Amino acid sequence: MGIELSWLPRGPRTLVIGFLLVCLLSVGVFVVSADSAVPDPVPFEDTRSIGFASEVHEEIDSQESVPRTQVFYSQYQYVIGYYGIETAAASFDDPAREQQFGYPIVTYVSDYADTGIELTAEGYIETDRRTEWVFAQDAVYVVDSDARTPAGSVAIPFADQEQATEFTDTYGGEVVSWDAFTAQSHDVDDASLVRDRVDSQGDTADERVTDRLQLLDRPAEITVSPDDDLQTALDTATAETTVVLDPGTYEGPININKSVTLRGHGATVEGDENGSVININAADVAVDGITVTGVGDRTRNPDVVTGDDDWDTNIELGYGHGDAAIAAVDAPGTLVTNVTVPHTDANGILLRDSNNSAVHNVAVTGTEVWRDSFMGVMIMRSSAVVEDSQFTAGRDGIYLHRSPETVIRNNDFRANRYGVHLMHTSDAMIADNTFADQEYGGVTIMTSPSRNAIVGNIVTNTSNGISTSGSYSYIAHNVAVDTRVGITTSAVSSLYEHNVVRDNEYGMRTGSVLATSTIHSNDFVGNDQHAGSSAGPLRIWADGTQGNYWEGAYGDATDGTYDRAYSPTDPVDGQLHRSTARTTVAESPVTVGLRALQGSTPGLRSGSILDPYPQTEPQNPQLYEIAEAVSEHGIDAATHNTTDSTDE
């Protein structure tokens, strides 16, 4: 059978057979399809998941209560998990997705057929059995039913058409195919919504503070002198009136148990170095113009920590129970204004379970070594506004724990550990603050929250200028100068725009393996490394054709954009602003050709950043000047209200 070779001597025969085999193999590698292997689904917790903030997670009883999707992309080595089928469908509409991840090889969704699915009265999903994974195309989807998650209404996939129809009989909605489902437009919250929210959130904060400041208009009923007993005066005062303190020193601690305003310009309330000094336990209390001293040194209360040794529980229970100059507990609508705390070994102001509070124009100073003190303002489970204040030499200037929608603006932070520190806090806004000489960092976001806005801040001389986490956040119009890392881009699916990073070791640095953020119109000047990247795919830092300004980028320019892409992580490109000789290397045909080719497989390439549209001029001239001034003369050269002077 086959080719007759027996006429050949044995040696040559072997050679010819070998040659034919090589030919066959060569043709074979082209005949065999490269995309035949469809990967199996993985456990959802092993995917790189997006879609929910961590504190929302805790409201979810089980994995089954949210329909999930997992997608394997052709150029992306991580499996991406989406909470909610809508989140996945929305990402399919994103034009940048294909460039960064390639196309989906296979998509799996959780199948609710045969799980005994029912909805609670609120519409939350409950199942008897675990969901299995099914090919997205093989499932049908119940949309517009009563089903929902903490994030909103959800579509539910069923591998079985009949069971889907049965579900709609009970809970409403209609059954659609995968193609029909993905063809619909799916609006999921994204970072641009946070950008649109910044102004209105500022207005809301204005209203809240204006409203709180009206507490100062309460009629003065009692005037107290240093010889009187302050606590007695407070106990006898009528609610909704003002207790006025003459200048002088008053003995504390005191308790305020009714809705009064305590005013004392020039008055000092002196604690006994044991416990909190002014304790507020009623709604709508205002403290105005008082200096507070003699704060106890207990920073937390281990006695309130019960059983659960989860580190987070420990913090939540313990941190909110330390000593403070002013401690408002279960006291919604508290106003603290014109207050000075010249020294505290613990907290300055503590707001625990006190929503709708405002801290306005206060100054808190901690200790020489930050370890010896605690938080300037400790906000625990309270939504508040903190503005126009000064925090010096504490552990954290302002510490937030599960305090969503808090606004922190126009404050000045000096020599703390962190300036502003967020834990489990979403929807907050941190705007127009200045930070200098923090030991660890300016703004630090931890624990994966969502939709935070960090806008118009100036940070200098610290380790991590602005350190992000979580998702769908908006980080814009900030200036970071003289830090180790100016801004980390660890918050995913977020928007980083119009920031200026100057003279840092790293201007920006990305830590997430997920490349879903948009980073554009930032100015990178004088950094040792403009940008750095840990593991993960190639990051494209541009929005459409709008890139960033990189000192050192060059090339022919059209309309303010260089036609030569810039890669801050490239050993040649990344140092162009420091070494002119590197331009000679960069112009080698080998470099040029290689770079052009490398863009063709971005998702498979590790640890690099590329800006295809580098800008020829700084994008934020006024912030650029501020950064220059701060770099040369320190933080005091910075002018405030940077968001008002930004250049769109």
Add this chain to the structure above:
Amino acid sequence: MSTIVSTFFALFKRELKTAMRTRVYYLITVGVIGLLLALTAGGGGAATGYVPTVVDLLLPLEVLVPVLAIAIGYRSVVSDLERGELAVLKTYDVPSSVYVFAIYAGRAVVLSVILGSGLLATLLLVSFSSGPDTSIFATHTGLDSPLLFARFIVLTLVFALALLAIVLLMSVAAQSTLTAIALAVGAVVLVVVAGDAAIILGLTDGWIAEADLLNALAIAPNSAYRGAVFETVIAVTAASESGYGSPITSVAGLFAWTIFSLISATLILHRRTV
């Protein structure tokens, strides 16, 4: 028949023996392996997969392969000529075609071994060094696979063998080693640069229509190679688009260059030895 076959294999073996005695080939092998590994490691593609490595190597290979073809092939015939061995062969009445194809086959094996060992070493490096960047998350390889790299190796060898045939033709045409190297370099530069340049000119002046572009690309060896790699290796993992080149026409083009050069070499040699 069998004398021709045994003559062919005798000449073929002689080529291999000569090659094995040539120490500089070992040096070249080490050099090629080193260069390819360095390019792979330096390009950063190795850490992530086969296709990024192909992307890193494609452009350097377009330069390296012609240089290798010259190094291996330029003396193949002319040195026999200079040593007077061709006259001996004439005495034994060896047909020109057998001589040319045997020499070519021998050199082709040498070139394939050198280039192939470099590329296989790269394949090994990638298979060991590429892997997930983290153990926290589940990973998969996307559409990346060693199969795609194997395609790249095959296409690179086909490209190399076409260039070797052209160099061999020049070696036959040359009268001395010096003219051989000059001719070989000249021809390779012509083929490598002029082909692409002609296509660019053609597109600029408009005498290559869009419809003819894929065929034109198949005619220029470098473009044929590049187009085939784009189409059968890189485009597989990229978007669901194609049309970078026509792989079958491209490979046919490369084979055409090989066959055309070898037949021309046979004819020239035949005329000279008659």
